[in-house]
Amino acid sequence: MSSPITPYADPWAATIVSALDRHYPWNSAHSASDPQDCDVTPHRLHPSFHGCLDWHSSVHMQYSAVVLLGEGVGDGLAGELAQRLDARLQPAHTQVEAEYVRARRSYERPYGWAWATQLAAACARSSHPGAPRWAEAMAPLSEVVFDNLLEWLPTLAYPVRTGVHDNTAFSLSLLLDSARELGREDVCEAIVDHAMRWFGADRDYPVVYEPSGNDFLSAALCEASLMRRVMDPGAFGAWLGRFLPRLGEADDPLLATPTVLDRTDGKSVHLFGLALSRAWHLRELAGWLDEPAARRAEAAARDNLAAVAEEIVSGDFMSTHWLVTFALRALLARETG
Incomplete structure (x- = not known):
């Protein structure tokens, strides 16, 4: 039985390639710490997650790229997607991203965090030949996100109930799915406990x-x-x-x-x-x-x-x-x- 995604796989893949390759306009959301910390050149600040207007969109469009590689994308576009992932999901690049998120604990919290772990989980389960390399590169970032999350949840007195990026329930759903796939039982327990406290x-x-x-x-x-x-x-x-x-x-x-x-x-x-x-x-x-x-x-x-x-x-x-x-x-x- 064919996947319902197959008819859309090629046009969606082409859209991802085009968006990742478009470096501007760019919303950095960078908080400068001093006058020397004002260079927000996309690929310098975020060697893995630039393009697509902002960090979180670059992350989740790369998640989509990994998923689409298992959904019947034509050979040419599959090669284009894999080429972008190979160029971005390298250990040296993702380590920069991990250190950035570690040093700026509110950056992309919680929406970008959630999609970063979804990308890590997608790489871990993908059967694409490049996926083991991508999964290895993503592991440090996902661990930083999970550790940040465990520190943050006890400080959140109330959930955020908006319809945009800071909605608590949306991101926790994705983070819970990722934590279950990636074996972070401590994260799963924390999310379940806080969800029941806030929403039960x-x-x-x-x-x-x-x-x-x-x-x-x-x-x-x-x-x-x-x-x-x-x-x-x-x-x-x-x-x-x-x-x-x-x-x-x-x-x-x-x-x-x-x-x-x-x-x-x-x-x-x-x-x-x-x-x-x-x-x-x-x-x-x-x-x-x-x-x-x-x-x-x-x-x-x-x-x-x-x-x-x-x-x-x-x-x-x-x-x-x-x-x-x-x-x-x-x-x-x-x-x-």
Whole structure:
């Protein structure tokens, strides 16, 4: 049986190559410590993770590259992807990244952290001939991220419930998946404990207040996606019924496709990402819905994907530098949800 990703593999791979090779515009998010610390030349500051506008997008588009190498990419484009990964995921380069994140413990916290560990896990499980080299190179960075995470979680009095990068539940879902794959049981235990502390008693989420104008995540669906990972199935089903009692109903606003009015504005096009993350998370959660609600959730996932399809590969750079990853996860969720 062919993968649902196969029809998209080549155009998405070409989009990744183009985005990684585009070094500017560049958002460094670098906090200078003194007048001599102001050089933010992308490849100097981040020899592994430059291009794609910003650090976290470069990380997760390389994650997507690794995944697509196992999904039927044509030989020419597969070689292009592997060439970029070989050039960037070298021990000397990733050590620079690891030291940067170690020295600046709030940098890319938690969103970039999560995608860095997802890249490490993807390299570790990939059957591509280059993957063992990439996995070895990524290991120090993932360990720094996990260690930073263990120090940070006890200091976080409340979870962040926004629809953008600092959303706590979204990143913890990815970090938990990575920690399980990479054998960090201490990290798994910490995430489960904090998730239950923050979210275990939640109920009646006000879905009518979503989305905000620059969301690319649904705070409601991100939280439910995390709790699916940390609770046993029976307990999660009951929790979901309390938290999102109308999930999948015909009038559920979480099924709607977001409206984007400016396709060139970096904040506005976050809403394209929201369409894709809704599709991703609805598919993860559909198995806990009754049959009519599950059908509506799947139909909404398809509609949201279709609405964004052209933007992923043919939109403005504000879209093409990152949307592949979210579309990829939405399709993978159809297989695994």
